[in-house]
Amino acid sequence: MPYKLFEVDKEIPEREKHIYVKDSRDPSEEIPACNSKTIPGCMTERGCAFAGVKGVITGAVKDVAHVVHSPVGCTSYGYGTKRYPTTSELPNGEKFPIENFNLKYIIGTDLKESDVVFGGMKKLRQSILEAAKEFPEANAIYTYATCTTGLIGDDIDAVAKELTQEIGKDVVAFNAPGFSGPTQSKGHHVGNHTLFENLVGTKEPLETTPYDVNLIGEYNIDGDLWILKPYLEEMGIRVLSTFTGDCCHDEICWMHRAKLSLVRCQRSATYIADLIEKKYGVPYMKVDFFGPRYCAENLRAIGKYFGLEKEAEKVIKNRMDVLYPQLEFYREKLQGKKVYVFSGGPKNWHIPQPLVEELGMEIVAVSTMFEHEDGYKKIKERVGEGTVIFDDPNSLELEELVEEYCPDIILSGVKEKYLAHKLGVPCVLIHSYENGPYIGFEGFLNLTKDIYAAIYNPVWKFLEFEDEIKASEVEKGLLDTNLDNRVQIEGTEVEDVQKYNKKGEVE
Amino acid sequence: MSHANIIKRDRNVVINPLVTCQPLGAMFAVAGIKRGLPLVHGSQGCSTFVRYSFSRHFREPSEIAVTSLHEDAAVFGGRRNLLSGIGNLTARFKPDLIGVISTCSSEIIGDDVEGFVKVAKDEMREKIGEKADKVEVVSISTPSFVEDHFRGYDNGIKALVDNLSCDPTESNEKVNIIPGIVNPGDIREIKHIMGLMDTDGIILTDTSDTFDSPLRPSATQLKPFYPKGGTTVDEIRDVSNSLGTMSLCKYAGSAATSMEKKYNVPSTVGPIPIGVQNTDEFVRRLKKFTDSEVSDELLDERGLLVDSMADLSSRYLFGRKVAVYGDPDMVAGIARFVCELGMEPSVVCTGSTSKDFVEDMKQVARESDGPVEVLLGQDLRALELKIKEDPLDLMIGNSDGRLIAQDNEIPLIRAGFPVYDRAGYHRRPIVGYNGGINLIDRITNTIMEKYYDKTHWKLQQ
Numbered sequence: 001m002p003y004k005l006f007e008v009d010k011e012i013p014e015r016e017k018h019i020y021v022k023d024s025r026d027p028s029e030e031i032p033a034c035n036s037k038t039i040p041g042c043m044t045e046r047g048c049a050f051a052g053v054k055g056v057i058t059g060a061v062k063d064v065a066h067v068v069h070s071p072v073g074c075t076s077y078g079y080g081t082k083r084y085p086t087t088s089e090l091p092n093g094e095k096f097p098i099e100n101f102n103l104k105y106i107i108g109t110d111l112k113e114s115d116v117v118f119g120g121m122k123k124l125r126q127s128i129l130e131a132a133k134e135f136p137e138a139n140a141i142y143t144y145a146t147c148t149t150g151l152i153g154d155d156i157d158a159v160a161k162e163l164t165q166e167i168g169k170d171v172v173a174f175n176a177p178g179f180s181g182p183t184q185s186k187g188h189h190v191g192n193h194t195l196f197e198n199l200v201g202t203k204e205p206l207e208t209t210p211y212d213v214n215l216i217g218e219y220n221i222d223g224d225l226w227i228l229k230p231y232l233e234e235m236g237i238r239v240l241s242t243f244t245g246d247c248c249h250d251e252i253c254w255m256h257r258a259k260l261s262l263v264r265c266q267r268s269a270t271y272i273a274d275l276i277e278k279k280y281g282v283p284y285m286k287v288d289f290f291g292p293r294y295c296a297e298n299l300r301a302i303g304k305y306f307g308l309e310k311e312a313e314k315v316i317k318n319r320m321d322v323l324y325p326q327l328e329f330y331r332e333k334l335q336g337k338k339v340y341v342f343s344g345g346p347k348n349w350h351i352p353q354p355l356v357e358e359l360g361m362e363i364v365a366v367s368t369m370f371e372h373e374d375g376y377k378k379i380k381e382r383v384g385e386g387t388v389i390f391d392d393p394n395s396l397e398l399e400e401l402v403e404e405y406c407p408d409i410i411l412s413g414v415k416e417k418y419l420a421h422k423l424g425v426p427c428v429l430i431h432s433y434e435n436g437p438y439i440g441f442e443g444f445l446n447l448t449k450d451i452y453a454a455i456y457n458p459v460w461k462f463l464e465f466e467d468e469i470k471a472s473e474v475e476k477g478l479l480d481t482n483l484d485n486r487v488q489i490e491g492t493e494v495e496d497v498q499k500y501n502k503k504g505e506v507e
Numbered sequence: 508m509s510h511a512n513i514i515k516r517d518r519n520v521v522i523n524p525l526v527t528c529q530p531l532g533a534m535f536a537v538a539g540i541k542r543g544l545p546l547v548h549g550s551q552g553c554s555t556f557v558r559y560s561f562s563r564h565f566r567e568p569s570e571i572a573v574t575s576l577h578e579d580a581a582v583f584g585g586r587r588n589l590l591s592g593i594g595n596l597t598a599r600f601k602p603d604l605i606g607v608i609s610t611c612s613s614e615i616i617g618d619d620v621e622g623f624v625k626v627a628k629d630e631m632r633e634k635i636g637e638k639a640d641k642v643e644v645v646s647i648s649t650p651s652f653v654e655d656h657f658r659g660y661d662n663g664i665k666a667l668v669d670n671l672s673c674d675p676t677e678s679n680e681k682v683n684i685i686p687g688i689v690n691p692g693d694i695r696e697i698k699h700i701m702g703l704m705d706t707d708g709i710i711l712t713d714t715s716d717t718f719d720s721p722l723r724p725s726a727t728q729l730k731p732f733y734p735k736g737g738t739t740v741d742e743i744r745d746v747s748n749s750l751g752t753m754s755l756c757k758y759a760g761s762a763a764t765s766m767e768k769k770y771n772v773p774s775t776v777g778p779i780p781i782g783v784q785n786t787d788e789f790v791r792r793l794k795k796f797t798d799s800e801v802s803d804e805l806l807d808e809r810g811l812l813v814d815s816m817a818d819l820s821s822r823y824l825f826g827r828k829v830a831v832y833g834d835p836d837m838v839a840g841i842a843r844f845v846c847e848l849g850m851e852p853s854v855v856c857t858g859s860t861s862k863d864f865v866e867d868m869k870q871v872a873r874e875s876d877g878p879v880e881v882l883l884g885q886d887l888r889a890l891e892l893k894i895k896e897d898p899l900d901l902m903i904g905n906s907d908g909r910l911i912a913q914d915n916e917i918p919l920i921r922a923g924f925p926v927y928d929r930a931g932y933h934r935r936p937i938v939g940y941n942g943g944i945n946l947i948d949r950i951t952n953t954i955m956e957k958y959y960d961k962t963h964w965k966l967q968q
Binding site for chain 1: 519520521527528531549559560563567570572573575578581591592594596616720723724725727888907
């Protein structure tokens with residue numbers, strides 16, 4: 001059987017079907033069970049649907065005021081958590097008056113007990129009006145249901161519809177209360193459908209060209225978009241709309257006018273590309289720009305679509321000529337190092353292969369928080385024999401994985417990073433990056449440098465006090481860390497809760 | 508003597524809140540218990556956002572479990588989720604304590620959390636026998652739509668004490684301390700002062716090591732990972748035998764009052780010992796509870812703070828206008844200290860609507876040279892507009908105000924929670940005499956950089 005039950009999961013054996021070890025002799029089409037509810041109390045790393053819609057899909061739009069219909073908590077947590085910077089430029093050549101407006105403000109209805117008892121619609125109405133008054137610059141208002149308003153049954157769609165008329169700007173309601181769906185992926189889905197149904201096709205672009213594309217599922221994390229856009233522009237392709245990195249509200253409204261949609265994050269945004277194709281006949285192409293080979297292949301495919309093959313080759317050559325000489329040093333340093341990638345979704349199939357091909361690293365395990373079947377199929381295709389592929393890992397599994405597979409580095413999020421460090425393993429943030437951006441040719445070099453810095457951080461030589469220092473170690477210098485000599489991690493395992501003395505120390 | 512001008516929020520919406528909802532406070536309270544695990548009875552976001560917040564502030568792991576409520580639970584109730592959550596957590600993590608924390612969802616669907624906890628304990632007893640009794644399960648009610656994270660912290664500490672404390676036997680000669688939502692460095696400073704007064708404390712609860720634990724693999728408890736330190740369950744059982752309880756947080760005195768009523772353990776509530784006068788008050792109270800002398804070493808530490816005030820205040824700080832924002836007790840403490848330095852806390856801003864805060868600010872105004880604009884129950888947007896209207900020299904508060912500081916070219920001294928755009932702030936105290944020294948250095952250096960570097964000859968001696 002290609003499935004594996006971790007030792008730490010013996011009390012929750014249902015986890016076994018979520019953990020698949022790649023075995024090509026296994027003829028079945030099997031993949032780990034996914035997109036299903038988490039086992040309560042297992043210490044999951046997953047988030048909620050509200051995080052999926054506001055945190056991922058809509059929060060990147062530069063000229064919109066966001067009103068969260070919630071008790072104060074969801075509003076606080078929706079503030080400044082994701083790294084998607086914006087420029088002030090608008091398609092009509094004007095500048096949006098507030099810089100980084102999307103990162104700067106979040107608005108909430110601050111629901112109290114009486115609102116829960118008597119309903120919050122009146123307060124939502126007043127709040128949206130106040131938001132419009134406070135930020136007259138905003139070109140639209142997006143409002144969000146949360147657990148509280150989902151449960152008390154506030155009809156936020158009705159309020160949005162009514163106020164769109166009254167304010168004279170689009171007011172869009174997103175119905176993805178935190179409890180809906182098993183993961184944040186539900187919020188992505190709601191975000192796509194809501195934006196499509198309410199906005200796409202409602203406005204016309206100032207001008208169109210035969211080379212207009214939608215760049216869908218590109219959220220400009222740490223400036224990713226600002227790497228990608230010049231590639232396309234140099235080829236002679238115009239990005240008509242980005243969904244939703246550094247985009248403005250109007251761009252979403254005229255997505256139906258593109259000649260082609262490019263789908264970058266295929267987990268969170270294939271939905272809208274699909275909807276646009278069905279209704280408006282705009283075809284879409286799934287693209288992958290992580291790592292130089294995928295990046296080149298996909299630029300070629302786009303070039304071919306528009307008859308711009310030569311232009312694509314030029315872009316590729318210019319970047320490759322700069323990138324490859326620089327990668328050499330890192331390839332030598334990172335060869336054979338073992339990696340565990342724990343991403344939200346698609347980075348599990350974007351990242352591993354380039355690390356193997358370009359840097360000679362070895363992928364021991366991959367896992368995602370919210371990937372679905374189609375994503376896991378791709379992941380399975382792209383990882384090597386014996387790689388552990390697991391869905392929705394919890395922190396105890398992470399510990400066992402580190403113990404059994406000894407990764408030299410973990411690529412994950414901030415919640416896991418500091419646990420990894422306590423386990424003696426370096427970790428690079430892969431959701432919002434460390435010193436990104438990580439996409440494209442230049443981005444791959446950034447990622448490589450961050451991985452190098454994490455693994456070769458001299459600290460790993462000093463994890464424990466040594467009574468004597470070997471002369472040979474001193475000669476090597478600090479940056480010549482040989483990981484095989486790294487201090488072996490032997491934590492204290494305590495079986496019984498009673499093995500503590502009164503001071504709380506392990507006896 | 509000046510006047511405090513109270514300005515309340517005049518709109519419905521909150522824009523860039525300075526508070527969050529109750530559950531965070533309860534999670535913080537449980538995180539200070541050795542082998543204690545918060546189990547949030549709600550949606551996954553309720554735990555994930557808080558883990559994210561704690562991890563980026565402390566740069567530490569933050570293990571918080573969740574019962575993963577979904578649509579079915581919204582319709583049929585979350586009983587099954589909670590029972591299985593407690594069962595799984597117990598079996599796999601072998602905690603000493605689970606704090607079951609309610610949320611808006613579980614409160615609205617009307618789950619009887621306390622009742623479910625009893626059932627869960629019975630189920631566990633059937634499954635694993637006596638071992639089940641070794642895991643304390645405490646339910647903490649924290650409806651997110653009532654007040655803010657301070658109420659959640661207060662409810663958390665009170666639930667822990669009410670559920671775990673035993674009837675008094677003989678004095679343990681200790682003093683119970685409720686530190687409030689403060690940093691590891693602050694709790695360490697409190698313990699340091701108590702050490703100099705030769706007094707042991709029971710910290711309710713002690714996050715000083717759990718949120719700042721060493722990277723020392725050979726001494727780390729793994730599978731499951733538990734951070735070093737934390738208050739033990741046994742210590743909490745023992746609180747009724749203490750000489751007294753001091754809540755250093757005005758907004759978290761319920762447990763102190765409850766112990767006084769139930770066990771006759773005398774208590775004091777607030778103020779947070781920031782600055783000379785507040786720290787003196789803390790030391791006087793400690794002296795009274797323990798009947799001990801103030802040690803020479805402690806008086807020397809006080810002297811070091813006073814010495815730096817004599818050296819620095821009049822020359823660099825006098826008359827400068829400061830905005831202080833964040834949690835109400837921290838703001839009250841820092842505002843008072845700012846007055847002690849001869850500066851003017853011309854704007855203070857908190858998300859809380861507490862009357863205690865108003866009283867504190869009236870006192871601060873009496874001690875200040877200039878009027879104090881008190882933004883009560885307000886948010887960072889209100890602070891931003893106020894600062895644009897009346898420019899000032901310095902801001903003190905959390906990282907969420909950094910863009911206001913940048914836009915208005917006002918230097919920002921980071922303090923409070925969260926601080927994610929600078930390093931080490933969780934480690935250095937702002938309470939006690941050492942905290943005062945740390946703060947005055949930070950303030951003075953910032954002033955020098957911003958207002959003196961251009962005329963560098965003024966800094967020659």
